[in-house]
Amino acid sequence: MKLRVHGTLLSPWVRRLVAFIEEKGLDYEIETVVPLGDPDPDFLKISPLGKVPVLEFNGRFLPDSFAACTLLEAEVPDPALFPKAGWDEAWMLWLCDYLATALFSKVEAPLFIQQFINPTFQNTAPDADIVAAAQQMKPQVFDYLETQLVSGRPFLLGDQCTLADLTAGSIFVNYFHAGETIDAARWPNLSDYVIRLHARPSFERILDQERQLVGTTSPLFG
Numbered sequence: 019m020k021l022r023v024h025g026t027l028l029s030p031w032v033r034r035l036v037a038f039i040e041e042k043g044l045d046y047e048i049e050t051v052v053p054l055g056d057p058d059p060d061f062l063k064i065s066p067l068g069k070v071p072v073l074e075f076n077g078r079f080l081p082d083s084f085a086a087c088t089l090l091e092a093e094v095p096d097p098a099l100f101p102k103a104g105w106d107e108a109w110m111l112w113l114c115d116y117l118a119t120a121l122f123s124k125v126e127a128p129l130f131i132q133q134f135i136n137p138t139f140q141n142t143a144p145d146a147d148i149v150a151a152a153q154q155m156k157p158q159v160f161d162y163l164e165t166q167l168v169s170g171r172p173f174l175l176g177d178q179c180t181l182a183d184l185t186a187g188s189i190f191v192n193y194f195h196a197g198e199t200i201d202a203a204r205w206p207n208l209s210d211y212v213i214r215l216h217a218r219p220s221f222e223r224i225l226d227q228e229r230q231l232v233g234t235t236s237p238l239f240g
């Protein structure tokens with residue numbers, strides 16, 4: 019099986035796909051595509067929305083991380099990163115949607131763009147209103163995740179690490195790149211959970227690669 023991921027590890031969606039591949043123990047290459055500015059017309063041929071990641075799988079191109087993880091789960095069932103069909107699988111799909119809609123879109127992405135991407139790569143100052151709106155949204159989202167991580171459960175679905183956990187772990191890397199922290203006194207389960215996720219060999223290998231990419235410009239490595 020030949021896997022090539024088109025994108026950059028600084029995207030949470032690229033990172034979750036790479037974490038999925040790492041957890042499956044598969045080899046892969048990264049073809050760097052940074053989705054800033056107008057997309058290259060050649061890239062639009064394999065990613066009509068101009069988004070990363072694209073998974074190149076045995077010469078074919080799949081332009082979405084969720085679709086790509088679904089394919090890999092079917093091709094390489096062991097270790098299972100999707101729960102068996104039924105309530106748990108449906109709940110994982112809901113959590114992935116919640117993480118994308120709430121944690122990513124309303125909290126992490128605004129902070130990451132304003133506090134990391136803009137100052138580091140665009141030489142512009144953070145927009146205080148956008149940052150304030152994200153900060154205001156944060157407690158509601160973190161409270162919900164805290165309730166999902168009932169003490170003693172290692173993962174969102176219980177004992178099984180799933181795509182939902184890799185999604186959460188990936189989004190929190192960018193949250194940390196933005197210079198943010200999780201208040202462990204207020205959200206102890208969430209704080210422990212993210213520490214444990216980032217200590218997994220999959221995330222450790224990814225973070226090593228990211229350290230090469232951004233070095234101490236990220237507070238995560240500073």
Ligand SMILES: N[C@@H](CCC(=O)N[C@@H](CS)C(=O)NCC(=O)O)C(=O)O
Binds near residue numbers: 031053083
């Ligand atoms: N649902 C897609 C989302 C991918 C996505 O939004 N990628 C962003 C980077 S984090 C992107 O490429 N944005 C560029 C653009 O929208 O032009 C997936 O999971 O693959």
